[in-house]
Amino acid sequence: AVVSTQSTGKLFHTEEVELMLSKLSEYYAYVVEKDGQTLLPQYLSMYKITVSGVEYHMIVMKNIFSTSLKIHKKYDLKGSTVDREASEKEKTGPHPTYKDKDFIKDEMRIKVGEEKRAEIMGML
Numbered sequence: 001a002v003v004s005t006q007s008t009g010k011l012f013h014t015e016e017v018e019l020m021l022s023k024l025s026e027y028y029a030y031v032v033e034k035d036g037q038t039l040l041p042q043y044l045s046m047y048k049i050t051v052s053g054v055e056y057h058m059i060v061m062k063n064i065f066s067t068s069l070k071i072h073k074k075y076d077l078k079g080s081t082v083d084r085e086a087s088e089k090e091k092t093g094p095h096p097t098y099k100d101k102d103f104i105k106d107e108m109r110i111k112v113g114e115e116k117r118a119e120i121m122g123m124l
Contacts, residue, residue: 007044008063017046017057039123075103 012020020027020043031038042062049056075098078084084100091098098106112120 007060009058009060012057012059014055014057017059020046020059034123037119037123039120073098073106075099075108077103 027040027043031040031042036042043059044062045060047058047060049058074095077100079100081100081104086096086098086102090096
């Protein structure tokens with residue numbers, strides 16, 4: 001993934017892109033109805049790039065981590081534990097990304113204030 005302060009880019013498989021395109025009008029109507037106040041990812045653009053005859057699909061999403069605070073550990077949480085543990089390769093490098101099972105194993109918790117909790121619960 002490519003990360004900036006305002007957006008994140010991620011490569012997707014063709015099957016994932018086809019599914020996204022089939023749901024795009026429904027997704028768009030939902031995000032507009034909620035005035036952007038949703039826990040769903042906010043997709044900004046999609047690109048198809050061909051390099052040496054191989055097609056790549058890249059989707060740019062709004063970066064929810066746009067902050068001046070330093071991020072010490074990053075988790076990609078999907079809400080499932082099926083195949084959701086970071087590989088040794090994913091755990092290496094300057095900015096490793098951990099997954100759901102790692103979050104549980106590390107005994108991590110997400111703490112939010114009462115006002116933010118009410119806002120999030122209202123989105124569910």
